[in-house]
Amino acid sequence: MKNRIRIERATLNITQAELAERVQVSRQTINAIEAEKYSPSLTLGLKIARVFGKTVDEIFELEEGD
Amino acid sequence: MKTKNLLPNRWKPMGWVLLVLFIPVGFWSLISDEDFPIQAQITIPWPFGDPYSLSGTVSNGGSDFSGSTTLNENTTGEATLNLIDEIISLAIMIGLFLTGFAQVKNEDERTAQMRLGALQWAIYGNTLVLVLCIMFVHGLPFLNIMIYNMFTPLLIFVLRFHWLLYKEAREIRQNESRILAL
Numbered sequence: 001m002k003n004r005i006r007i008e009r010a011t012l013n014i015t016q017a018e019l020a021e022r023v024q025v026s027r028q029t030i031n032a033i034e035a036e037k038y039s040p041s042l043t044l045g046l047k048i049a050r051v052f053g054k055t056v057d058e059i060f061e062l063e064e065g066d
Numbered sequence: 067m068k069t070k071n072l073l074p075n076r077w078k079p080m081g082w083v084l085l086v087l088f089i090p091v092g093f094w095s096l097i098s099d100e101d102f103p104i105q106a107q108i109t110i111p112w113p114f115g116d117p118y119s120l121s122g123t124v125s126n127g128g129s130d131f132s133g134s135t136t137l138n139e140n141t142t143g144e145a146t147l148n149l150i151d152e153i154i155s156l157a158i159m160i161g162l163f164l165t166g167f168a169q170v171k172n173e174d175e176r177t178a179q180m181r182l183g184a185l186q187w188a189i190y191g192n193t194l195v196l197v198l199c200i201m202f203v204h205g206l207p208f209l210n211i212m213i214y215n216m217f218t219p220l221l222i223f224v225l226r227f228h229w230l231l232y233k234e235a236r237e238i239r240q241n242e243s244r245i246l247a248l
Binding site for chain 2: 024025026027028029031032038040041043044
């Protein structure tokens, strides 16, 4: 699953650690999501989208084979 | 983020201490022919006749597993049990349980998923090894396989889970040092 977290973080000018703190997960988890090594749960996806003030669709995008 | 059915993180160090102390002791007591130097004997009333039937292991019989149960010949109705094997087994089992199922420091949904993945991997690996052992090991040696098999699913799970955590932490460190170098 593709995502735009890195871009949105840069827009908001927040670090992985700050985003992790806001959505109550570890920095490693945010790192793994950005690197597309881990697909977050629906709950976590919604929390991330809320931090950026966007919908889940605008942050995450399905790929072929997902 | 809350994860369900896990022990608090403060139990994890206790698990490691139990494993470091008791896994070598457990191997020694399985491999060595000598009795374990520390005994934990208790005498219990045993009014049901021959206490050999209690565990099938006797200290003065022909069994390979000596030192577990002794009939007190001069005192009828009593049996002396040496609980050291049980204490070692319980310590290893509890140690594995605490290290595997206590929360890690940064517990979240991804570590929970890694834990479940490691558990699945351990059951697959253990089943494969057990199938091979059933096919190729026969007779009394198979009893040793069963003794090891009491611990191997949890042991493989704990090793796999911590290997995954270590590998990920290493990858992140490498990525960060690469970014800093640019």
